[in-house]
Amino acid sequence: MNARVRPYLVVLVAALTALxxxxxxxxxxxxxxxxTPNTWPSGASVNYAVNDQVGTQVIFxxxxxxxxxxxxxxxxxGVLSGLTFxxxxxxxxxxxxxxxxxxxxxxxxxxxxxxxxxxxxxxTVWFTNGVITEFDVVGNGSPNSPAPGQxxxxxxxxxxxxxxxxxxxxxxxxxxxxxxxxxxxNASMYPFQFAxxxxxxxxxxxxxxxxxxxxxxxxxxxxxxxxxxxxxxxxVAGAHVFLVDAVTGRTRQGGFTIGAxxxxxxxxxxxxxRVYVEPVDGPFGPANFSAAWWNGVTIDNTFQTAALGGVAxxxxxxxxxxxxxxxxxxxxxxxxxxxxxxxxxxxxxxxPLVNPVSTLEQPAxxxxxxxxxxxxxxxxxxxAFTFLxxxxxxxxxxxxxxSNPGFDDRIFPLSIPAETPSGSYVLQWDDPTTGELVVFPGxxxxxxxxxxxxxxxxxxPGCPGSTGPVTLTGTGxxxxxxxxxxxxLAGQLGGQLAYFxxxxxxxxxxxxPGCFASVDxxxxxxxxxxIALPTGGGGMxxxxxxxxxxPALAGTxxxxxxxxxxxxxxxxxxxSNALALxxx
Amino acid sequence: MLKxxxxxxxxxxxAGGLWCMPGPAPQVQxxxxxxxxxxxxxxxxxxxxxxxxxxxDAVLIVRAHVLTERAVRxxxxxxxxxxLDVTETWKxxxxxxxxLVREPGGKIGHxxxxxxxxxxxxxxxxxxxxxxxxxLGQWRTAGMTQGQWRVADGRAMRATDRGRSTSxxxxxxxxxxxxxxxx
Ligand SMILES: [Zn+2]
Numbered sequence: 001m002n003a004r005v006r007p008y009l010v011v012l013v014a015a016l017t018a019l020x021x022x023x024x025x026x027x028x029x030x031x032x033x034x035x036t037p038n039t040w041p042s043g044a045s046v047n048y049a050v051n052d053q054v055g056t057q058v059i060f061x062x063x064x065x066x067x068x069x070x071x072x073x074x075x076x077x078g079v080l081s082g083l084t085f086x087x088x089x090x091x092x093x094x095x096x097x098x099x100x101x102x103x104x105x106x107x108x109x110x111x112x113x114x115x116x117x118x119x120x121x122x123x124t125v126w127f128t129n130g131v132i133t134e135f136d137v138v139g140n141g142s143p144n145s146p147a148p149g150q151x152x153x154x155x156x157x158x159x160x161x162x163x164x165x166x167x168x169x170x171x172x173x174x175x176x177x178x179x180x181x182x183x184x185x186n187a188s189m190y191p192f193q194f195a196x197x198x199x200x201x202x203x204x205x206x207x208x209x210x211x212x213x214x215x216x217x218x219x220x221x222x223x224x225x226x227x228x229x230x231x232x233x234x235x236v237a238g239a240h241v242f243l244v245d246a247v248t249g250r251t252r253q254g255g256f257t258i259g260a261x262x263x264x265x266x267x268x269x270x271x272x273x274r275v276y277v278e279p280v281d282g283p284f285g286p287a288n289f290s291a292a293w294w295n296g297v298t299i300d301n302t303f304q305t306a307a308l309g310g311v312a313x314x315x316x317x318x319x320x321x322x323x324x325x326x327x328x329x330x331x332x333x334x335x336x337x338x339x340x341x342x343x344x345x346x347x348x349x350x351x352p353l354v355n356p357v358s359t360l361e362q363p364a365x366x367x368x369x370x371x372x373x374x375x376x377x378x379x380x381x382x383x384a385f386t387f388l389x390x391x392x393x394x395x396x397x398x399x400x401x402x403s404n405p406g407f408d409d410r411i412f413p414l415s416i417p418a419e420t421p422s423g424s425y426v427l428q429w430d431d432p433t434t435g436e437l438v439v440f441p442g443x444x445x446x447x448x449x450x451x452x453x454x455x456x457x458x459x460x461p462g463c464p465g466s467t468g469p470v471t472l473t474g475t476g477x478x479x480x481x482x483x484x485x486x487x488x489l490a491g492q493l494g495g496q497l498a499y500f501x502x503x504x505x506x507x508x509x510x511x512x513p514g515c516f517a518s519v520d521x522x523x524x525x526x527x528x529x530x531i532a533l534p535t536g537g538g539g540m541x542x543x544x545x546x547x548x549x550x551p552a553l554a555g556t557x558x559x560x561x562x563x564x565x566x567x568x569x570x571x572x573x574x575x576s577n578a579l580a581l582x583x584x
Numbered sequence: 585m586l587k588x589x590x591x592x593x594x595x596x597x598x599a600g601g602l603w604c605m606p607g608p609a610p611q612v613q614x615x616x617x618x619x620x621x622x623x624x625x626x627x628x629x630x631x632x633x634x635x636x637x638x639x640x641d642a643v644l645i646v647r648a649h650v651l652t653e654r655a656v657r658x659x660x661x662x663x664x665x666x667x668l669d670v671t672e673t674w675k676x677x678x679x680x681x682x683x684l685v686r687e688p689g690g691k692i693g694h695x696x697x698x699x700x701x702x703x704x705x706x707x708x709x710x711x712x713x714x715x716x717x718x719x720l721g722q723w724r725t726a727g728m729t730q731g732q733w734r735v736a737d738g739r740a741m742r743a744t745d746r747g748r749s750t751s752x753x754x755x756x757x758x759x760x761x762x763x764x765x766x767x
Pocket of ligand 1: 171175181191
């Protein structure tokens with residue numbers, strides 16, 4: 001079989017075009033079609049000083065360790081960027097200025113209030129000919145801004161209702177090293193922060209890839225490039241393009257189309273992905289897309305969410321290390337969406353809107369009540385709302401659906417199964433009443449459990465045999481030392497020969513009509529050995545898969561698929577679904 | 585049940601166009617006494633306000649053409665400064681011309697300063713601008729991007745309006761009603 005499959009692989013690799021790789025959208029100079037990032041010099045040392053002396057004003061939660069939180073945040077950015085951040089200690093400087101000091105200040109001064117305009121924070125970034133020379137971060141330290149007696153409050157202790165210093169600095173200092181905003185809810189560079197949440201402390205895959213792109217730190221990764229345009233019409237600028245892992249359903253990197261409707265997304269871990277395009281119509285909106293204000297990008301957000309290959313069956317795209325996958329044109333169509341999800345809330349009790357939190361920060365397993373807010377979300381069947389991928393899902397009928405002028409809501413029970421890998425998931429709303437598809441990427445964040453957990457995830461279509469589909473499932477989890485773990489093949493093909501293929505990477509390669517290899521045979525671990533399926537018991541075969549207690553396996557993934565000979569099919573074989581095995 | 589009260593508050597809060605903030609945060613404000621900005625806030629940018637709130641905040645509301653742009657240094661920073669050629673004054677006493685609106689960021693020679701949030705004007709645009717005086721005495725756009733409507737074909741739209749425009753006449757009426765309430 002290798003001989004039959006590998007030629008396709010060769011053709012695919014040859015078809016990959018070598019476009020020049022541009023960065024994820026940074027704070028850029030240049031016109032709407034010519035983004036040039038502004039960055040610190042490669043490997044630079046960046047000194048910074050802190051002014052968190054806010055006198056008697058209570059803006060920091062008692063017991064908060066502000067400076068260590070700042071140090072931690074910028075050190076994290078240092079790891080991603082290759083820059084070295086050095087704390088110069090406290091400074092009496094209160095206000096941003098081009099003075100050679102990279103400042104993080106919460107001082108309540110007229111100049112800072114003028115800059116903040118009532119906001120939580122702001123960062124000034126100075127650059128000359130593409131080289132950043134200074135940045136200053138201002139946190140709002142006034143108890144009377146944005147409104148008298150209603151200031152912001154900061155904490156390093158995860159205090160409910162208080163803004164996390166570490167997460168705040170991750171975002172603002174992210175600007176300071178040249179990053180612009182991300183439209184992924186889970187990213188540190190998302191333009192809105194929620195009080196009491198800690199998750200933006202950790203960079204999302206999007207932040208990691210974005211910093212890595214402008215500081216040339218992405219290694220062993222690939223890129224996706226293409227153009228968004230209206231069917232039969234012009235190109236679409238300012239569209240949000242993002243990737244979803246086709247194995248787990250987790251959202252990964254995103255980016256935006258620029259003036260010519262083109263996009264490039266870098267820093268993508270090798271794997272298989274679906275590519276979605278959505279309008280920036282809120283919660284991330286044109287006001288948050290700096291290139292519209294500074295670089296003359298004219299945003300078109302009056303189209304429906306689309307996907308490469310169409311939303312009904314999005315194309316699964318294989319991304320290989322070192323390659324730029326040119327996906328060509330993704331077509332979008334108007335009219336402007338009439339549906340939109342603008343916020344989700346997680347509720348600790350089934351009583352609606354009691355103790356809502358705007359981000360869920362729980363490891364799996366977890367069950368929550370889950371509210372969606374937006375335009376028209378009370379309409380249509382419950383089944384229209386799903387999370388992409390095999391893990392978290394809405395597990396029952398909605399308990400509340402309310403129509404309000406301009407502001408509808410709906411509340412569902414949500415289940416996050418024990419095996420759910422940590423990461424961010426995408427809520428999809430495929431509304432049959434309007435025919436519109438709406439996505440909310442990154443709106444559910446599942447934190448890593450205290451102890452990493454092994455999982456299996458079925459994916460890929462395979463292709464049926466003459467007696468129906470061939471399924472591959474795992475029994476137990478591939479935990480290190482689990483001698484009882486096994487995989488089971490079922491497909492009513494007793495007496496035929498089964499070839500188990502175990503590979504290091506997934507794939508999505510058409511090898512015949514309606515028939516897909518979902519593992520990358522070029523990365524198979526050993527030559528194929530045929531196993532004859534039993535003639536009794538429906539041809540079901542359970543293969544023990546004792547997992548060695550080898551620490552080197554921890555955190556690794558293997559992708560399995562089974563080919564079964566079947567002379568009654570045109571291809572002469574059937575393919576099972578694939579199964580991802582994550583070892584911990 | 586808490587819910588009906590909450591919904592009523594939410595509806596009231598969004599009637600004026602609360603759309604650039606992600607979320608139903610205002611209901612939390614009313615039901616728990618915690619301000620919505622304590623729950624969720626624009627990291628870089630002004631908190632969301634309704635048109636009515638913006639009109640109340642503004643000391644000057646004008647319909648104008650953007651004539652010129654230049655970058656200036658002030659208070660240690662680079663600011664962009666636009667001259668507005670006012671055709672209608674909807675609120676406040678127009679100062680002697682030129683009316684110069686400033687926002688942070690800009691480029692002087694090879695040196696550029698950018699901010700992570702803010703609003704900018706485009707020379708040649710017609711706008712409706714809700715204007716405040718900031719803590720440094722500069723004319724600024726109220727609520728950053730929320731206070732600038734670009735006008736075309738008799739309709740006005742902001743970056744926060746999700747592609748939905750308002751007729752200039754309706755916007756003007758809303759301002760007038762707010763003015764009358766304030767008297
Ligand atoms: Zn920001």
